Amino acid sequence: MQKKTFNTTLSLRDFVKTKRKDLGFTQKMLADKAGVGLRFIRELENAKPSLQMNKVNQVLLLFGYELGPVPLNRKKMMDEKS
Amino acid sequence: MQKKTFNTTLSLRDFVKTKRKDLGFTQKMLADKAGVGLRFIRELENAKPSLQMNKVNQVLLLFGYELGPVPLNRKKMMDEKS
DNA sequence: AATAATTATACCCTTACGGGTACAAAGATA
């Protein structure tokens, strides 16, 4: 029942990590399914700031998400699962 | 009074273009204020898919926005001004 | 119409992204 608040700005890494584990994927599995390299997934989950948008979108697409402009300091609510 | 619907997914370019003109900036002014090159602003407003997130965020920051994961097919409402 | 301002396209160049790979570190399982 507990929900987790996360800052959309700072937690793209946490978003990916959470979604990935929700699906029971390893980094390698996610990389293969997204069509990116394993190193990229690791850089993404380690919050490398200079990642290319199209590559990030290839990953987010698997979760039904994509990169878009969101207001700063925006907080979102997300269930622990799904 | 008319509001414009835009798909967050496809219209990062339109978002930037609209916000820029709302502030009365030229591409060059926006580039200088954001600390990126003029060419980058043009590629951004022309929807180049492989732009680097940190550069895009330097621009969105001026508008009080940033890149974040948004659900696919999400539609947002935005006033013509502000 | 002409002129000025803004935007689009193209070229060269330096930098670094991203892939691949290997190895180390951390977690899990028995």
Next chain:
DNA sequence: TATCTTTGTACCCGTAAGGGTATAATTATT
């Protein structure tokens, strides 16, 4: 403990991103 899996860090390298600049094309503005 040892063993296996998963994740993190480091290296080399091809290639594309992004800046600068110049020139065309487009769009005001008069």
